[in-house]
């Protein structure tokens with residue numbers, strides 16, 4: 550039996566679902582378009598009054614240099630930032646672990 554690779558899209562969906570179940574958090578997917586800024590993270594929102602930015606990567610997949618640069622930009626401006634490979638990673642970044 551072949552092991553199916555986990556799609557980033559499905560990790561993003563699971564994170565959004567898990568975070569939306571928590572009170573007091575707004576989370577949005579950032580859709581890549583020509584109008585957007587290249588390398589900006591996949592997810593953004595507000596938790597506990599703070600803006601957050603999360604880049605989602607498949608397990609074993611690493612940030613590109615541009616993605617790392619964008620996360621640093623957001624962090625320098627005061628956002629909560631992180632890289633999530635799993636739902637648990639995202640909850641930990643947001644301080645929402647069970």
Ligand SMILES: [Mg+2]
Pocket residue numbers: 557591604605606
């Ligand atoms: Mg991504």
